[in-house]
Amino acid sequence: MAHPITPLSPPLKDELDIVIPTIRNLDFLEMWRPFLQPYHLIIVQDGDPAKVIKVPDGFDYELYNRNDVNRVLGPKASCISFKDSACRCFGFLVSKKKYIFTIDDDCFVAKDPSGKEINALAQHIQNLLTPSTPLFFNTLYDPYREGADFVRGYPFSLREGVSTAISHGLWLNIPDYDAPTQLVKPRERNTRYVDAVMTIPKGTLFPMCGMNLAFDRELIGPAMYFGLMGDGQPIGRYDDMWAGWCAKVICDHLNLGVKTGLPYIWHSKASNPFVNLKKEYKGIYWQEEIIPFFQSIVLSKECTTVQECYVELSKNVKEKLGSVDPYFQKLGDAMVTWIEAWEELNPPKEASAAAEPKSVKKEEPSPKSK
Amino acid sequence: MSQANIMDNEVDIVIGALHSDLTTFMNEWRPVFSRFHLIIVKDPDLSGEIQIPEGFNVDVYTRSDIDRVVGSSTSVLFSGYSCRYFGYLMSRKKYVISIDDDCIPAKDNEGSLVDIVAQHITNLTTPATPFFFNTLYDPYRKGADFVRGYPFSLREGVTCALSCGLWLNLADYDAPTQALKPELRNSRYVDAVLTVPVRAMLPLSGINIAFDRELVGPALIPALKLAGEGKFRWETMEDIWSGMCVKVISDHMGLGVKSGLPYVWRNERGNAIESLKKEWEGVKLMEEVVPFFQAVRLPQSAVTAEDCVVELAKTVKEQLGQSYPMFVRAAEAMVEWIKVWKAVRSG
Numbered sequence: 001m002a003h004p005i006t007p008l009s010p011p012l013k014d015e016l017d018i019v020i021p022t023i024r025n026l027d028f029l030e031m032w033r034p035f036l037q038p039y040h041l042i043i044v045q046d047g048d049p050a051k052v053i054k055v056p057d058g059f060d061y062e063l064y065n066r067n068d069v070n071r072v073l074g075p076k077a078s079c080i081s082f083k084d085s086a087c088r089c090f091g092f093l094v095s096k097k098k099y100i101f102t103i104d105d106d107c108f109v110a111k112d113p114s115g116k117e118i119n120a121l122a123q124h125i126q127n128l129l130t131p132s133t134p135l136f137f138n139t140l141y142d143p144y145r146e147g148a149d150f151v152r153g154y155p156f157s158l159r160e161g162v163s164t165a166i167s168h169g170l171w172l173n174i175p176d177y178d179a180p181t182q183l184v185k186p187r188e189r190n191t192r193y194v195d196a197v198m199t200i201p202k203g204t205l206f207p208m209c210g211m212n213l214a215f216d217r218e219l220i221g222p223a224m225y226f227g228l229m230g231d232g233q234p235i236g237r238y239d240d241m242w243a244g245w246c247a248k249v250i251c252d253h254l255n256l257g258v259k260t261g262l263p264y265i266w267h268s269k270a271s272n273p274f275v276n277l278k279k280e281y282k283g284i285y286w287q288e289e290i291i292p293f294f295q296s297i298v299l300s301k302e303c304t305t306v307q308e309c310y311v312e313l314s315k316n317v318k319e320k321l322g323s324v325d326p327y328f329q330k331l332g333d334a335m336v337t338w339i340e341a342w343e344e345l346n347p348p349k350e351a352s353a354a355a356e357p358k359s360v361k362k363e364e365p366s367p368k369s370k
Numbered sequence: 371m372s373q374a375n376i377m378d379n380e381v382d383i384v385i386g387a388l389h390s391d392l393t394t395f396m397n398e399w400r401p402v403f404s405r406f407h408l409i410i411v412k413d414p415d416l417s418g419e420i421q422i423p424e425g426f427n428v429d430v431y432t433r434s435d436i437d438r439v440v441g442s443s444t445s446v447l448f449s450g451y452s453c454r455y456f457g458y459l460m461s462r463k464k465y466v467i468s469i470d471d472d473c474i475p476a477k478d479n480e481g482s483l484v485d486i487v488a489q490h491i492t493n494l495t496t497p498a499t500p501f502f503f504n505t506l507y508d509p510y511r512k513g514a515d516f517v518r519g520y521p522f523s524l525r526e527g528v529t530c531a532l533s534c535g536l537w538l539n540l541a542d543y544d545a546p547t548q549a550l551k552p553e554l555r556n557s558r559y560v561d562a563v564l565t566v567p568v569r570a571m572l573p574l575s576g577i578n579i580a581f582d583r584e585l586v587g588p589a590l591i592p593a594l595k596l597a598g599e600g601k602f603r604w605e606t607m608e609d610i611w612s613g614m615c616v617k618v619i620s621d622h623m624g625l626g627v628k629s630g631l632p633y634v635w636r637n638e639r640g641n642a643i644e645s646l647k648k649e650w651e652g653v654k655l656m657e658e659v660v661p662f663f664q665a666v667r668l669p670q671s672a673v674t675a676e677d678c679v680v681e682l683a684k685t686v687k688e689q690l691g692q693s694y695p696m697f698v699r700a701a702e703a704m705v706e707w708i709k710v711w712k713a714v715r716s717g
Contacts, residue, residue: 207519
């Protein structure tokens with residue numbers, strides 16, 4: 001096979017946005033430069049809008065602080081969390097690209113067992129561009145990976161797979177544990193590099209971590225709402241979980257796939273377990289009701305788009321989880337607000353010529369470089 | 371008392387011998403197997419004496435034993451790769467580990483010999499987590515745990531009934547795949563064990579498995595025989611069928627199935643293209659079988675593995691049997707198997 005003599009353009013360079021929520025700084029991007037510089041960044045600045053977040057030189061970006069969120073969404077801004085990384089989903093809303101990669105600002109480049117630096121984005125892209133296999137488990141994991149295939153007994157009619165909507169990556173070093181586990185095992189580090197990507201079977205839920213995540217915005221974007229967390233809310237650290245449960249139920253309904261496994265990033269900061277416990281506390285109890293809710297929900301056949309599925313889901317949330325806590329009534333409403341905002345900022349392609357979206361111009365409010 | 375001592379007399383290693391000379395095979399596995407009791411069942415269609423080296427605690431069963439125990443009309447259940455099921459029948463131990471006779475120990479990423487017995491036993495004696503996927507895989511492994519967002523009420527897990535291992539070198543691919551990619555070898559050692567979620571189906575490969583015989587022994591069934599079934603893994607579906615049954619039954623009984631470690635090293639044998647030439651019902655068969663297993667539900671009244679097999683056999687006959695006589699035979703074999711299982715247990 002001939003090899004190209006000039007390097008190929010970074011894959012999906014003009015079709016992918018990188019969304020980064022931050023409250024501190026973006027120094028971590030320096031380490032990612034070789035892999036991420038070709039791509040456009042959407043920075044969502046949480047916390048004090050007066051603070052100036054410096055973006056390393058050479059990156060092409062747009063930055064939104066709380067004032068921008070309010071300006072863009074008006075009253076609908078109520079659905080975007082404040083003082084919680086859940087605010088990242090605002091970046092998903094305003095992106096105009098097909099794919100999103102989102103990463104936390106304490107996540108660095110990891111090395112594989114051979115010592116080679118891992119291009120996490122390239123792996124996510126590979127995951128998203130190859131099919132998923134949710135209807136039958138392949139014991140050799142992702143059959144589309146080089147060096148693997150479907151095993152004996154795997155039905156041929158299922159070997160085409162389905163489109164992959166979400167690629168969920170993992171973390172070396174500080175694992176994504178909840179507060180109780182962190183308190184019990186403060187020294188535990190994830191040192192095990194599991195060289196696999198796999199599809200999460202249909203009908204199975206999982207805890208989706210937002211630290212190292214990529215998805216096809218056109219396939220599943222409207223379901224990637226990270227809920228009401230943080231300031232003024234009774235709960236925190238369940239934003240990505242909530243999005244993951246909603247998104248998985250909808251993916252299962254629409255016959256889309258979710259992959260988990262590679263790529264790994266290096267997670268450097270362990271957040272304070274006592275602070276985490278306070279945030280998660282209610283979630284730990286509520287989860288016991290929430291999980292059976294998601295496990296048993298059946299979306300009606302009439303729901304054929306993500307938005308329709310999501311709105312139906314929100315009705316069910318209010319109806320069935322409303323009795324657990326009034327928070328779920330608020331959350332259900334916020335889910336609807338989110339969809340309204342999504343529709344407004346992402347009108348159907350035929351209407352986009354006529355529509356006058358309130359979306360911010362890329363030159364405002366912070367200067368772009370490059 | 372170490373865990374190893376407890377385990378030794380609770381484990382049987384069952385080998386279906388499709389070759390008569392097992393000298394090399396047994397010598398390769400000596401470091402791992404010599405502590406345990408072995409059951410070797412000779413394929414009734416194989417001629418010649420079984421050759422095994424000294425130094426093993428082993429019972430060998432041949433055609434005459436099979437005929438004696440189950441009767442010559444039923445002994446047809448145990449031909450070819452299915453001869454191992456006779457070993458399951460004869461075992462009196464809690465845990466059975468079974469591998470094909472063309473595998474040798476693999477090496478892990480550090481270069482150490484993989485002790486498949488230790489790993490399978492660990493898999494079977496730690497809980498499985500079929501109701502919710504843990505993204506760090508088996509949470510009971512050293513250095514791992516449940517991740518944030520994993521419901522606490524599900525962290526106790528359920529008993530693991532079946533442990534499905536994997537293969538380096540010659541993976542368990544079907545004939546078309548291996549014929550299309552003759553150079554394809556599995557060199558990727560994936561350092562994970564994970565629970566296959568409830569209601570998710572998987573293709574069980576008999577090449578390297580272990581199970582809790584007391585819990586699900588009856589559910590591993592020598593029932594499905596392809597008309598053209600041969601003496602190569604590419605030409606059989608006995609384990610695939612068995613696996614679909616045992617997964618449905620495990621799901622029904624609230625038991626778990628794990629997949630992943632341990633690996634064995636599988637050697638070259640046969641020719642994929644040659645196997646392709648045989649009439650290949652297996653492929654067509656899976657297309658029928660999958661929707662059936664996806665939808666089948668066992669009644670609440672079926673509480674033991676035996677009950678479950680009998681109920682499943684009824685449904686197989688009623689539904690799948692409509693289109694294919696092969697499934698009628700399979701259903702009858704399932705019922706026959708349970709009769710034999712019960713008879714041997716009570717005798």
